[in-house]
Amino acid sequence: MSLDVVALAAQLIGCRSVTPADDGAMALLADTLTGLGFSTDRIDCGPDGSQTPNLFARLGDKGPHLCFAGHTDVVPPGDGWVHDPFGAQCADGKLYGRGIADMKGGIAAFVAAVALLKAERPLKGSVSLLITGDEEGPALHGTKEVLPWMMENGHRPDFCLLGEPTNPDRLGDVIKIGRRGSLNAWITIDGVQGHVAYPHLADNPVHRLLPILSDLTARVLDEGNAHFAPSSLQVVSVDVGNTATNVIPGKATALLNIRFNTEHRGDELVQWIRDTVSAHAPRAQVEASISGEAFLTEPGAAVAALSEVVLRHTGQVPRLDTGGGTSDARFIAQYCPVAEFGLVGATMHKADECVAIADLQALVLIYRDYLEAFGL
Structure with a gap:
């Protein structure tokens, strides 16, 4: 099964998942991943009547186990848009929409990367996705609560890749290996x-x-x-x-x-x-x-492999960085090593949020090659 990353990203943008709403984003991902052979679990957490939508999906039951983490919730669109914030319009080589940079584009790229590699050969080991609908909000009932469930059910990853938009200007600028x-x-x-x-x-x-x-x-x-x-x-x-x-x-x-x-x-x-x-x-x-809490993933084989793949596809050595605000990596780091790499975040949370379609397609190849480099 092959996936058009632009089409999947556009479908996700069309889900008006302004935190804490979901508007079908999790169901869309679950259906797509089920079609790729993943087993999926909805793990909605929080008070009855206002539960946070969460999704865990896994393909394979052996090691090594790489987990991709992300969120489908987005901030409100606000005013000043030229393009429909939920219309997923393509113009001037860019895809526009609320959440395309932060971080529905990253999710779509990883799913497309799995599909691309799986179409070439059977995957080794295991790949999983931890997707929450509570990252832009209080972050109380999302990743923080799904992780203990993962541990209790035998899903501890060897490494986690979080698809936040880490690059300030160009794809390949930054890999985050820690947060304050x-x-x-x-x-x-x-x-x-x-x-x-x-x-x-x-x-x-x-x-x-x-x-x-x-x-x-x-x-x-x-x-x-x-x-x-x-x-x-x-x-x-x-x-x-x-x-x-x-x-x-x-x-x-x-x-x-x-x-x-x-x-x-x-x-x-x-x-x-x-x-x-x-x-x-x-x-x-x-x-x-x-x-x-502050955390650091010491640069090791997994981070070095990611850096090498990014260099191969972008022509630049990514800076290993720990700056910026917080992310769900602060929760993940309590259970396994984690690094972050995704799209260019220059327009995230702004009117007319967008990413270059070429970057979106390049990220698919980066993620695909990282899956392979990780031993999958």
Whole structure:
């Protein structure tokens, strides 16, 4: 069975799967993969009535086992489109549509790559796909919950390839081999509201919040390391909810984010924040949320093989990178090594999101040759 990658990508774009909606995307993939001989499982997770659609599909039952991970949910289209965001229009050598770069094009390319190799000969080992409908949203009931199910049912991969659009400008720019961790912290300091002319009758919480923020931002968290840039703390909001010039506020809040490398763990950074806050305001409240720990896939045979295949098809050596935001790789890294490589992401989340059709077709060949290089 051969597959037209542009046709499959267009069908996926036509599914209006704005997170958390699915609109038939999982059924389309399941039918396509079943036609290729995959066994498929729908693993919908979350509260009844609002479950996240997830799909796991596997071909083969022996090693080596390569898993491809991705997501079918997309961000809302927004305004300013020239092309129908769900119309999958081809123009000027490009395919337009919400999610084509991030990351329905990558999914279509991998499925087409499996079909291409399978048409040439029987595959060795096993290939699987872990596809979620909850990556652009909270990411609570997608990849994070499917992975334990995979482990319990004997589907632990030897390696995972995540098809996120890793390339900023050209196909072949970047392979991601790690991601920074991310945490948010909310600091709330209660004071006593009062008139600015009578400060002795009030307690200004801002005067305690400012030295806290000064201490937090003054610390150099680290100098980075061989694979990561220095960690970064950014204050993103300070608020007292005050519209008057003559009122001492009764409460002051701040929100900060830390993107941290493998020199730290999230819980250690949260404790440092708590200790710093407590030194200035013992009764202050600190709430924290760690959305992912930093991780690194040490460059080895699997990453080297991917780099060689990318070089062969693009003529450039991809940079091994750990920058950018978070991805579902932060969950996968807890179970097996993972790397990310996909299309050019220059237009992702923008109006008129698009990819070059030539890139889409080239990615099929890259994925096909990587399957073979991996031993499949």
